[in-house]
């Protein structure tokens with residue numbers, strides 16, 4: 001057997017898992033370390049901006065002082081509001097390193113001027129040591145963001161000029177400190193190294209556990225499949241585990257069952273064929289030898305036996321050929337319009353000898369002439385097989401009825417006998433090749449065991465409906481139905 005040098009499910013799953021963990025960790029690294037500073041600053045800027053907006057909306061509010069105090073606390077900003085004349089109208093000083101509350105009034109008026117020049121809004125950033133400023137206009141930085149410097153405190157002064165209800169101008173001034181994130185980044189970096197190691201070990205463990213759980217039943221099923229391939233049809237495939245695997249298991253169990261049925265049938269078939277062929281051959285050889293060696297045995301009766309047995313053999317072989325031709329699809333149907341009623345009548349004529357000499361009663365009940373579009377020779381074969389079976393298996397009264405009924409656009413033929421009937425459990429199998437209810441071969445009921453398989457194949461080729469109704473002890477009704485055609489002579 002071929003052995004595959006492919007990566008097993010275990011390692012492949014592990015690979016995917018490690019890849020997944022690596023992606024998550026890289027994202028964490030990027031967000032927590034590289035982008036943390038940028039995130040923190042943009043959040044700070046946004047909070048300063050929204051605080052300024054809230055104040056400007058409420059600039060005429062009587063309760064401005066308490067609002068300013070509240071905003072200052074929640075956003076961690078220092079706030080002062082000046083009139084255009086430089087008078088301090090409201091203020092909240094909550095940060096220890098606030099720069100606006102200690103600012104001389106000249107600076108305040110300078111800032112006022114610059115804010116006006118800048119269109120009423122201005123942002124100024126500087127480090128405590130007095131680094132260069134970065135201009136901020138309508139929400140966007142112009143110029144370079146200074147590189148983060150450990151231990152250096154960055155401060156923002158945001159100013160906005162608004163007009164109050166009485167027409168006078170006010171300047172809202174906010175100040176906040178951006179503490180450097182470098183220390184935090186460093187801490188996170190160390191933590192992330194630990195997390196990476198722990199996650200890698202964990203992912204390795206989990207990947208192994210999961211892959212083992214998936215791979216184990218597959219390995220088991222594979223072993224059973226090898227058994228099956230060696231011809232052990234009694235093998236059982238585990239149906240436990242994940243849904244897909246359990247489905248695979250049950251499909252394989254079904255396949256194993258089917259294979260064993262086919263194998264049993266094959267064995268039975270060989271046994272049947274050899275039995276069926278051997279019996280007449282032994283008889284022919286036996287009678288032949290007797291006639292050659294024993295004087296007086298060369299009688300017409302013995303010759304007749306040899307002829308009968310030879311005929312039986314030839315019927316058996318032609319049945320086998322018929323069936324294999326039908327089942328291989330060779331010899332397509334030669335459909336033509338013909339009178340089915342007439343076909344039944346002509347077949348029944350062949351039984352005249354049985355009726356006259358052996359006391360059989362074969363009745364034909366019909367209600368008109370039915371035409372069908374079908375292969376006449378093959379349909380005659382169906383009728384012949386069904387009537388033959390009925391004659392062979394009918395009861396003591398030796399009566400058989402063939403009924404033809406036209407209704408609903410169909411002609412239905414029923415072949416009715418009064419025999420022992422067929423056990424309900426056997427019914428589905430009687431159409432199988434070489435299936436005989438009575439496994440012991442009775443010479444009286446000569447049959448190849450192929451008759452009903454031929455019937456079934458022909459009717460299925462015609463797309464006809466067919467079936468059997470039978471009660472044990474009460475006889476059987478074999479039937480089929482074909483669509484009726486118009487009478488060509490009308």
Ligand code: ADP
Nearest residue numbers: 389390393430436437447448449450451452476
């Ligand atoms: P066979 O040549 O043995 O009759 P068939 O294929 O025609 O083979 O029939 C298969 C089996 O079905 C028969 O062996 C018999 O046991 C059963 N069977 C067929 N027709 C009848 C019937 N009319 N009554 C009872 N049993 C029947």
